[in-house]
Amino acid sequence: MGRGEIQQAHRPDGSTTAFAELNAAAALAAAQLPAAWLLWWVVEVTGSDDYGIGYGGAFGLVCLFLFAPLILPVLGLLHAAAHIGPAGALARLAANRLRGPRWAWHLLCATAVGAVWAALTAVLWGRPFIHTAAAAAALGVLPVLGLAYGRGRARETGQVWRAWSVWLRSALLSAALFMLVIVVAVPATVMGLIEEYEPPKLPAERLAGVWRGEDGAVLRLHSGGGAQVSKLPTQSESGDWYPDPIDMCDGTGSWSPGEQGGRDAVLVRLDGGCGRDTYWTIGGTEHEPELFVLFGDPDAADLRILKRTS
Structure with a gap:
């Protein structure tokens, strides 16, 4: 009998107590979470x-290493109780x-x-059903x-692992x-396989x-180069980062294509002395383009995003 193992009674199908099954499922579920999170992050x-x-996301990666021993067992237990355990009960009925x-x-x-x-997550929080269902299926394997x-x-062998032995193997x-x-x-x-x-x-x-x-800002860009704005955040006249770097402007002005930080952008100039010229960087996708700007300290910036309306 190997170290960390104990002779226990088990059912004919090899399963033991409900606690032992839940504990093993939790340990296995927890074992895959750091790798799954890293893959998602990449x-x-x-x-x-x-x-x-x-x-x-590097800060999140550091937190993962620091708090993993405390968080992973809890997440593994939740996954086992809400997903693997109920599926196991249904599987036993079906197999019988x-x-x-x-x-x-x-x-x-x-x-x-x-x-x-x-x-459920699609209904309550608008998460994409296909992606969430595929992720749940993968995390169940x-x-x-x-x-x-x-x-x-x-x-x-007639042997099962001790509760703590399962967690050691899980680590x-x-x-x-x-x-x-x-x-x-x-x-x-590096090879470009991940786009x-x-x-x-x-x-x-x-x-x-x-x-x-989302905060009610509106930017209307006319084809002739004119612009109309409502509650549009702009760099303040003072140019200070602290305490409030933003002026909220209404009025008219002009716009032109430009470049900011090596990316295509839109330069918006407003009339009437409200705010300074502000570059809105082009982001999003071809089908859902966005304009965004960062205000304040780049390490803790205030991000504002505008989305194109049809």
Whole structure:
């Protein structure tokens, strides 16, 4: 009998108590979260506009290392209780009544339960259903297959792991998965397999139109070069970063294509002495373009975004 292992009674299918199953599922679910988060971060940072603010998510990466031992067990338990556990109960019923291996039913049921949670988040918070359901299905694979391995091992040897032994293996597995993502993601980014974000190239005729912000700001760019604004944030006349670098302006002015920080932008000049000339950088995508500007300290900037209205 290996270190950290104990002889325990188990069911004919290899499963043990409900607590042992939940504990193992939580450990397996927690093991994959750092690697999953890192993969998401690489894709998100590489493929989306960071608007030139902050540290590109590096601060979140530092927090992950510092607080992972405290946060991961809780997140793993929540994942197991809300996703893997209910799917396992459904899989046991299906395997008892229908043909097929229990692990296959567990995967299918985990996908179904994940779809239910994806639908709920889509209704409550507007999250994209397909992406959320796919992520939930992917996050269910390792816990389900890990539990299946544990049941098979119990059937063959009559041994199951102690509660803390499962978490020790979870920590080692988590580190291995994290390193695997680094080894795969970095070359993939360098080779261009993960597509990098490119701001859209908008000609003057596409820049003309109405742009609106969430705080009620309106910027109307006329095709002849004129501009009308309402509650539009601009760099203050003082030019100071502190305490308030923004003037909110109403009125008319002019605009012209320009460049800011190596990116295409729109230079807005207002009449009447309200605010200074302000560059609005072009961002977003070809189908959903945006104009944005940063006010204040670049490390803690006030980001304002305008979106094109149809």
